[in-house]
Amino acid sequence: MRDSQSVTSRFQWVRISLLVIGVVIFVRLFYIQIIQHDFYVAKAERAHQQKLVIEAQRGQIYTENSNGELEPLAINQTLKRVVADPRFVGNPELSAEMIAEVTDQNPKKYQKILRRDSNYEVIEPGLTIDQGNKIKKLNLKGVFLQDVTERVYPEKRLASHVLGFVNTDGEGQYGIEQGFNEQLSGVDGLLSGAFDARGVPIATSENISTAPVNGDDVVLTIDRNVQRMVERALAAGVDEYQARSASAVVMDPNTGQIIAMANYPDYEPVNYAETEDISVFTNHSISSPYESGSVFKPLAMAFGLDSGAVTPDTTYYDTSSVRVDDFTIRNAGAIVSKTRNMTEVITKSVNTGMVYVLKSLDGDDSSISAADKQKLYEFYSGKLRLNQLTGIELAGESIGILTKPDQSSDARYANMMFGQGVSTTLLQTLAAEAAIINGGTYYQPTIIKKTISEDGSVTERKQTVLEEQVISESASSEIRVMMETVVSDGGGVWARRSGYTIGGKTGSAQIADTESGGYIEDAEIGSFVGFGANDRPAYIAMVSIEQPQRTLTPFAGSGAAAPIFSDISNWLIDYYGYQPS
C-alpha cells in the first residue's frame, strides 16, 4: 500500500516537472517567436539576404569606315584582380611563390604584400581569365579573385582628346567619355534575395532581380585615318616650328560633322594616371578660347557683303593706319598708301580695310557709329553664335568673350573686325567659317554619327541646322572667291594645289595675358582656316599653333599654321580621291 503511494507520488513529481519544463519551453518559444520575432527575422535576413549590384556594361565607342564596318576606339575587358587578406594567409612565402609561378613575376614582390598588417591588399590589379583560373585552382587561403572591368583603348593615343578616359570610379573624364557619360554608363541591375554560404543565390528564395541596362554604344563621325594623319601633321608641325602646342579640327561644312579633332601634345587614355601635367588632358580646340586674329576677317567681310555695305570691288584709300579713339590701328607689313578694293583687303589681310567695312555698315563710312557696332554684335552673336556654346557632345566646351557694344570702345570693335578683342574657341570659329562658305547655313558641330542601344536598335544622329541663312548664298559665294585669292595670291600660298580650288585665311595674333590683362610679349598664336577641294567645299579645316619659335614667314599664321594645313589638305584630296576641276 505504501509502495503504491510512493509510485503515485513520483508520477506526480514527474508530471509536475514535465509541466514546468513544458511551460518554460512554451514561454521561451513565445518570447523568441512572438515577442522577439522582428529581431530574429532581421538577424536571419542579415545572414542570408544580400543585395548584389549587377554592373551595367559601359557602352563602347567606335568609328565607322567607308565599308560601314565599326572600328573600336574604346571597349571593355574583364580582368581578374587578385586580392588578399594577409591575416588569413597561412604561409606567405609559399603563397607568393605559387602566385609568381602563374604571373611569371618575382615572388619577393608578393611576399612583401602578403606580410603586411592589413585586411585588404591588391596583389595583381588585372590578370587574364586563364591566369585568374590558375590562381583560383591553387585554392590559397586568404587569397581571392575579383572581376574588374577595364576600359581599353586599342588605338592607344589616337583621338585621346576626343575620347577622354574612365577613372577608377568608372566615371568618364574629359571628351566623349564625360560628355556622353550618362548614355554610355547605362543603369546597374540589382539582385536581392537569399544567398548560401558560397554566395550563390538560393533558387527557392524570393529573389528580386532587376536586369542591368547596358550603356549605348556610340559611333563617332571621326574618320580614324584622317584623325591619324592630322595628329601626325600636328606633331611634325610642333617639332618643326618649335612650338608649344598645336590644335586642328577637320569638319564637313555641309553637315557639321567633325572628321578629325586633335591637339598636340596628347596622351594615352589608358595610362592617364601616369600623366604628370594634367593640362595635357584639355581639348584646346573646344576648351581654350583665344584671339584668333585675321582668320576673323572673312566673317566680318561676309557680313559687310551680305548687308550691302560693301562689294568685292568697293574701294577705299589705304594709308596703312587708321586712328580710332586714342589708338592707331596699323596694317602688318610694309607701309603703303594706295587705293584697295575689298578682295585685296582679304587677300593681303589689311586691317585698315576691315575698319572701313565696320564704318560702312550703317551706310556712312566716315566714322564708327553705335549702329555699326550694334550690327556687328548682332551678326557675331545672333547669326554666328560666337557667344554661345556650339553644343558639341564633348565635355569642357568654353564660350569665349564677345563684349556688347555699350560695354566696348570703338577701338575694341575696330579690333574685333580682324579677330583681336574677341576670343573664341577654334571650334566656334571653324563652325562660323563653315557657315559663311557653305551657302549660309550654320550647322551644329557634331561628333556623334549614331548610337546603338543594347537591343541593337540604331539611332542616327541627324544634322541640326541652328541658323538657316547667316548670310545670303551670293554673299557666301563672294567670300569664298575672296578666300581663294588668299591661297592663290596671299599668305595661304602653301595650301595651293594645282587643279583644285582651295580657299583659306591666315591669322596671327598676340596671346592675351589672363593675369595682367594685356598681351604676352613676343608670344603669338598662328591660325589658318581653309577649305577645298572644288567649287563646292567638301571639307573645312582649321589649324592653330601656339608660340612657334621658327616660322617660314614673319607671321605664325602664314609661316607655321598654313603649311600644316597644306599637309592635311593635300592628304585629304588624295585620301578622298577628289578629282581636279
Added chain:
Amino acid sequence: MTRYSSRDMSRSKPLPNVKRMSRNSNATAYSRQLRIGPVSNVLLVGLIITIMGLMYLVQITKTSVYGFELGELRSTQTELSQRNQALEVEAARLQSLSRTEDSDIRDELVPQTDVSYLSN
C-alpha cells in the same frame, strides 16, 4: 391447414431480424470486416503528412540542385562571355593603326605617288 386472411397478415408483428425489404434494394447484405477507429485516422493523417513532407523535401532539394546547376551555367556563361570579350579586345589591338604600321605589312606597302586623272 391453417389459412390466414390478408387482414390477419397485416395485423401480425414483424418478424425479428428480418430486414424490411423495399423495392430495388439488395436482397443480400454483407457486414463490413474493416473498421477504422480514431487512432487509425490519426495515424493515417500522420502518414499522409509525412509522405507529403518527404515529397516536399525531395522537390525542394531538386530545386536547390537546379539552383546550383543554374549558378554553374551562369558562371560558365559569364566566363565564356569574358573570353569572347578578351578575344574582341585582342582583335581590336591587332587591327589598330599603330599595330598595322609597326607590322611587316608596312614594309610591303608602296609609297604614294601623284594621281593623274583623265579629263572628260
